[in-house]
Amino acid sequence: MAKPISTETQNEAMKVAKATQKPGQAKEQTKLIALGIEKGIAEYKKQQKSKARDRDKSRKQDIKAKARAAESEVNEDVDVESNSKGHLLPWGLLIISWLGFIGYIVIK
Template identity: 75%
Template sequence: MAAAKNVSDETKNEAMKVAKATQKPGQTKDQTKLIAAGIEKGIAEYKKQNKNKARDRDRARKQDIKVKARTAKAEESETSDLESQSNNHLLPWGLLVISWIGFIGFSLMK
């Protein structure tokens, strides 16, 4: 009975419409009300399941966003590491070339 209190008036009206539409000849009002109550319960359960599915989809979507953000951040850090490494390789070669030019220039001045 506690679940019946949580059901909206719209759901109750819809359940009663369906129960009356499927009413058999000779069926009493109490029987129709019982059928309507069962339909209400089914509608409430259906809404509850859809709500849970929507919540699960939202959690999965948020998890995907987090994973993509982490992946993008990792790729960005790898790219910056590669760039800094490529710049670090130029420094020793540049110093070597400058030192040889200096050595050759010093040797020619004598």
């Protein structure tokens, strides 16, 4: 079901049709021209709305992609920090155990 064309669009189309009216042109012809112009305006508005929706979708996708990228960078930073701390733990335990072993042998 087609949406009815607004009166603003109809008035605009009639103004354009009257502005381009040729001498001796019948009112019926002018009305037909105005109807064609109305349809053109309505189609143009549909296209512009569609383009606006597409731009919105694209913009939202860009925002989501940037958010995901920032989130992954934060996660990578956390992983690097936890890996560096986790890397020191085994070495620290090894050194403490060797010091304990050497201390046990020296005291004995």
